[in-house]
Amino acid sequence: MEKKAFQKQIINEALKQGFTDCEVFYLGGESFEILLMEGEVSNYENSSEAGVSFRGTYEGRTGYAFSERLEEESIGFLIEAAKENALLMSDEEREDLFGGEKYPEFHGYYPELEQVCVEKRIQLAKRMEEAALNGAENIASLDYCVLGIGKREVAITNSLGLDISYTKNFASGYVSAIARNGEETKKGSAFWKGRDWEDFNPEETGRKAARRGAALLGAGTVDSGTYTAVLDGKAMTSLLASFSGIFFAENVQKGFSLLKDRLGEKIAASCVTLRDDALLVGGYASVPFDSEGASGKNKAVIENGCLKTLLYNRKSAKKDGVASTGNGFKAGLTAPVKTACTNFYIQKDEKTLEELFGQMGNGLYITDFMGLHAGTNAVSGDFSLSAEGFLVENGSVTRPVEQITVSGNFYSLLLDISAVGEDLYFAASGKGSPSVLTEKIAVAGK
Amino acid sequence: MLKKNVVENTLLAALGTGADFAEIYMEETKRNTLSVVNGKVESAQSGLDYGVGIRLFFGNKAIYGFTNDTSEKNLIRIAREAAAAARGERVYPLQGWRKMNFSCRNSIRIMPDEVEKRKKAEKLFLASQAAKNYSPLITQTRANCLDVVQNVFIANSEGLWAEEERVRSRFNVEAIASSATEKQSGHLGPGGSVGFELYEQIDVEERAREAARIAVTMLGAKSCPAGRMPVVIDNGFGGVIFHEACGHSLEATAVARNASVFCGKMGQQIASSVVTAIDDGTIPNGWGSSAMDDEGTPTQRNVLIENGILRSYLVDKLNGRRMDAKATGSSRRESYRFAPTSRMTNTFIDNGKSTPTEIMGNTEFGLYAKQMGGGSVDPATGSFNFAVLEGYMIRDGKIAEPVRGATLIGKGMEVLQKIDMVGNNLARAQGMCGSISGSIPTDVGQPMIRVKEITVGGRG
Numbered sequence: 001m002e003k004k005a006f007q008k009q010i011i012n013e014a015l016k017q018g019f020t021d022c023e024v025f026y027l028g029g030e031s032f033e034i035l036l037m038e039g040e041v042s043n044y045e046n047s048s049e050a051g052v053s054f055r056g057t058y059e060g061r062t063g064y065a066f067s068e069r070l071e072e073e074s075i076g077f078l079i080e081a082a083k084e085n086a087l088l089m090s091d092e093e094r095e096d097l098f099g100g101e102k103y104p105e106f107h108g109y110y111p112e113l114e115q116v117c118v119e120k121r122i123q124l125a126k127r128m129e130e131a132a133l134n135g136a137e138n139i140a141s142l143d144y145c146v147l148g149i150g151k152r153e154v155a156i157t158n159s160l161g162l163d164i165s166y167t168k169n170f171a172s173g174y175v176s177a178i179a180r181n182g183e184e185t186k187k188g189s190a191f192w193k194g195r196d197w198e199d200f201n202p203e204e205t206g207r208k209a210a211r212r213g214a215a216l217l218g219a220g221t222v223d224s225g226t227y228t229a230v231l232d233g234k235a236m237t238s239l240l241a242s243f244s245g246i247f248f249a250e251n252v253q254k255g256f257s258l259l260k261d262r263l264g265e266k267i268a269a270s271c272v273t274l275r276d277d278a279l280l281v282g283g284y285a286s287v288p289f290d291s292e293g294a295s296g297k298n299k300a301v302i303e304n305g306c307l308k309t310l311l312y313n314r315k316s317a318k319k320d321g322v323a324s325t326g327n328g329f330k331a332g333l334t335a336p337v338k339t340a341c342t343n344f345y346i347q348k349d350e351k352t353l354e355e356l357f358g359q360m361g362n363g364l365y366i367t368d369f370m371g372l373h374a375g376t377n378a379v380s381g382d383f384s385l386s387a388e389g390f391l392v393e394n395g396s397v398t399r400p401v402e403q404i405t406v407s408g409n410f411y412s413l414l415l416d417i418s419a420v421g422e423d424l425y426f427a428a429s430g431k432g433s434p435s436v437l438t439e440k441i442a443v444a445g446k
Numbered sequence: 447m448l449k450k451n452v453v454e455n456t457l458l459a460a461l462g463t464g465a466d467f468a469e470i471y472m473e474e475t476k477r478n479t480l481s482v483v484n485g486k487v488e489s490a491q492s493g494l495d496y497g498v499g500i501r502l503f504f505g506n507k508a509i510y511g512f513t514n515d516t517s518e519k520n521l522i523r524i525a526r527e528a529a530a531a532a533r534g535e536r537v538y539p540l541q542g543w544r545k546m547n548f549s550c551r552n553s554i555r556i557m558p559d560e561v562e563k564r565k566k567a568e569k570l571f572l573a574s575q576a577a578k579n580y581s582p583l584i585t586q587t588r589a590n591c592l593d594v595v596q597n598v599f600i601a602n603s604e605g606l607w608a609e610e611e612r613v614r615s616r617f618n619v620e621a622i623a624s625s626a627t628e629k630q631s632g633h634l635g636p637g638g639s640v641g642f643e644l645y646e647q648i649d650v651e652e653r654a655r656e657a658a659r660i661a662v663t664m665l666g667a668k669s670c671p672a673g674r675m676p677v678v679i680d681n682g683f684g685g686v687i688f689h690e691a692c693g694h695s696l697e698a699t700a701v702a703r704n705a706s707v708f709c710g711k712m713g714q715q716i717a718s719s720v721v722t723a724i725d726d727g728t729i730p731n732g733w734g735s736s737a738m739d740d741e742g743t744p745t746q747r748n749v750l751i752e753n754g755i756l757r758s759y760l761v762d763k764l765n766g767r768r769m770d771a772k773a774t775g776s777s778r779r780e781s782y783r784f785a786p787t788s789r790m791t792n793t794f795i796d797n798g799k800s801t802p803t804e805i806m807g808n809t810e811f812g813l814y815a816k817q818m819g820g821g822s823v824d825p826a827t828g829s830f831n832f833a834v835l836e837g838y839m840i841r842d843g844k845i846a847e848p849v850r851g852a853t854l855i856g857k858g859m860e861v862l863q864k865i866d867m868v869g870n871n872l873a874r875a876q877g878m879c880g881s882i883s884g885s886i887p888t889d890v891g892q893p894m895i896r897v898k899e900i901t902v903g904g905r906g
Contacts, residue, residue, distance in 0.1 A: 034531065037703065040507065041507060041531055041532065042506065042507055042508065043507075043508050043509070043510065043785070044507075044508070044509040044510070044528070044531040044532065045509075045510045045511060045785070046509075046510075046511045046524070046527055046528075047510075047511050047512045047513065047783070048512075048513050048514075048515070049497065049512065049513065049514055049783070050514055050515075051514065053493075063490070064489070064490065064491050064492075065491070065492045065493055066491070066492075066493035066494070067493060067494040067496070068493075068494060068495055068496040068497060068514045069474075069494055069496040069514065070514065074494065077494060081492035081493075082492075084490075084492070084562075084563055085490035085491065085492060085563065086490075087564075088480070088487045088490045088563055088564065088567055089487050089490060090486055090487065093486070093487075093488070118530045118531055122531070141703075141704060141705070143703070143705055143826055178705065178826050185707075185826055185827045185828075186827065187824065187826055187827065224672050224673060254483065254484070254586070255585060255586050255622075255624075256586070256622075258629075333493070334477065334479075334491060334493055335491075336489045336491065370822060370824065370829065370831050371821055371822045371830075371831025371832070371833070371853070371855075372822075375819075375831055375833050375853050377629075377630075377631070379622060379629040379631060380628060380629045380630065382851055384833070384851055384852070384853040384903045384904065384905070385831065385853070385903075386829065386830075386831040386853070386855040386903070402829075403829075403855065403856075403901065405672065405831075405853055405855050405901065405903025405904075406903075407672075407851065407853075407903055407904065407905045408905075442672070442905045444672030444673065444901065444902065444903040444904065446674070
């Protein structure tokens with residue numbers, strides 16, 4: 001059934017059946033992906049999907065249900081299930097629907113991205129593959145070589161008159177190369193994500209992956225002890241992503257973050273400014289509004305070391321008596337509105353990587369953390385992660401390092417950062433960081 | 447779920463592009479989740495996943511598409527669009543239908559979608575209360591339950607016509623203990639291919655108290671010392687070590703791409719001779735069990751390692767072509783959104799001969815990992831990383847003080863060789879395993895084992 005008509009029909013039916021207000025959130029997407037193996041397309045995927053999530057107030061309480069079957073038969077199910085779910089909720093947890101506000105102009109959809117023919121896309125992937133295979137000595141094979149296009153459409157309609165939508169798309173290339181020397185195996189990866197195929201340099205992306213993998217060959221462990229370290233943008237971003245939840249007001253309110261009552265206080269070194277910017281031009285996570293229809297905003301979460309704001313959805317904002325920061329997102333159809341970041345990044349400073357190494361003198365240059373979903377405690381901030389990177393002596397990289405575990409605490413790490421680099425890195429998720437120099441990390445090696 | 451003529455016309459359109467194999471996978475899945483935080487319902491969700499995945503093979507090349515628009519016109523369009531990327535040289539015929547009768551291996555007593563949600567909520571309230579009452583140090587509790595009724599239909603050009611209804615239920619409880627400066631958590635998540643009778647089989651209050659006990663114990667624990675030492679890993683969820691460190695590297699997904707450390711090692715000694723490891727998708731009511739896999743091959747019991755010798759990989763149809771190996775009933779996917787590939791089902795190290803008392807008594811100094819957290823592994827390098835949720839030092843063959851923040855790191859190949867004692871108290875535990883075909887339910891398991899030496903990360 002046509003999307004808009006379907007959304008309207010659900011709302012009309014729900015109001016008839018006793019809901020006092022209600023909303024239909026539509027999420028649609030298309031994706032295209034090719035996976036290359038040894039010069040051949042080994043997997044090819046072309047998909048479309050759509051679904052709706054319903055929420056509404058029934059007997060003063062909020063109930064949810066979703067369906068991927070966009071046919072008239074689903075309407076009865078959505079309404080009945082949402083009623084039963086509503087009756088389990090307490091009225092304090094009731095979610096107020098939103099009639100809308102002023103929204104920023106948003107340019108996120110680039111139709112020409114999808115007009116490049118399949119043969120041309122395959123050619124680009126092959127060039128990336130070849131560059132990765134020849135990008136360094138000792139490249140044995142590729143782990144992955146993928147090229148894709150993704151499109152996403154969000155449309156929210158509710159009984160208060162809200163009726164908004166946006167569409168965004170991106171193209172991306174990802175390659176991961178396996179470097180081998182005897183029994184030793186290392187991996188290096190690189191990706192590109194953008195809105196214009198002209199910006200994609202498959203040779204550069206391929207070479208980068210190869211060089212990263214090859215550089216790690218010959219790695220050994222280091223003595224256990226306390227080290228000074230430069231965490232590169234990618235490694236720091238992965239930590240930041242794992243602990244982003246400590247900045248969510250809903251976690252603070254429920255006791256799942258240690259940032260309670262810390263607003264305005266110094267929680268990080270003065271060189272640290274952390275932003276969440278929904279409006280960043282070209283940002284991977286840019287959106288004009290969140291899943292509740294709150295307009296996207298650019299805010300400093302930490303400014304020069306001071307905690308400036310938490311990230312709010314409408315419910316947590318109401319509890320603290322403030323306005324939503326536009327961070328109420330559904331992690332898909334099945335999820336209720338929670339809190340999520342948009343473009344969430346540590347602002348860059350002026351130091352080059354070489355200058356950071358110089359300032360450090362002797363220490364570790366960490367380029368990757370592994371096992372983040374297991375080795376981090378989101379509540380206490382503790383982490384203990386296997387890592388790899390390089391040993392830095394007298395300001396220069398001397399050899400690669402592996403088989404070490406880096407342990408610390410994210411809250412302490414923020415305070416221990418003594419310098420921030422100029423090399424701002426963004427992960428595909430929109431989270432990012434430049435390289436940072438940090439004092440005192442505990443390393444288990446030999 | 448789909449009409450016979452729609453299935454036939456779609457498969458014929460796919461074969462018309464020159465594909466030598468075509469498959470339709472359809473599912474309609476009802477899900478219910480309920481979550482209680484600090485004794486109050488935080489979320490209640492119900493929904494319907496609904497869609498079709500179409501897969502074509504051109505030799506070793508695979509093409510996949512999925513959609514929720516299940517009209518004949520749209521399915522045929524998806525099947526034909528494949529020709530943009532591949533075209534075969536001849537048109538293969540559609541074989542006559544062979545209806546597979548997958549009698550329900552996992553008998554379900556109480557269909558979970560027919561149980562009132564209020565009854566489920568009551569179980570969660572009981573658990574929350576039990577965790578909170580365990581100790582004044584417990585400051586937060588979370589309990590949730592989920593149930594899934596998945597109806598799967600698979601038809602392919604080889605004539606397979608198969609349907610299966612899969613029912614799963616799981617209960618999770620987490621307790622957080624706090625002091626002025628610290629928070630520690632404990633959690634447990636039992637489940638299976640069962641209906642609401644799960645709650646007759648487990649005592650939710652007892653599980654909640656156990657989660658609370660872990661949190662409180664770890665709150666008082668000192669940081670774990672770092673270094674290389676013997677590690678005794680307890681039964682049940684301890685099996686995550688095998689799952690992560692070895693299981694993933696035995697999946698054809700990694701092996702066929704020559705990206706596994708176990709490539710070319712069939713018939714060779716890859717583990718210490720006390721290790722026998724099994725992946726068994728047929729265990730009645732097992733969390734990772736099903737009658738058929740997600741490409742219609744009946745599941746089976748696969749002996750992966752026998753007395754240290756590599757006996758089998760986990761193989762799906764596509765990688766089976768690439769490796770010239772037979773499918774092992776191991777092809778799985780989260781939903782129609784994913785092309786299926788070789789994955790684990792219920793994977794465990796089998797019982798050995800030692801008793802837990804002997805293993806502990808023979809360990810003068812080391813780490814006792816009583817409860818493992820999750821972990822991850824890179825199949826290309828075999829490097830893994832696990833968190834120890836509940837750990838203790840072993841001194842003079844006895845369990846000594848609790849330690850927290852420990853992680854185990856190493857390489858799968860090395861650890862397999864270094865397992866020197868295997869206990870006789872096999873137990874399984876439930877987890878969700880994420881990989882390229884999505885997040886799927888899997889059991890891990892093992893008896894108590896001892897690893898002679900492993901790198902322990904910690905801050906003590």
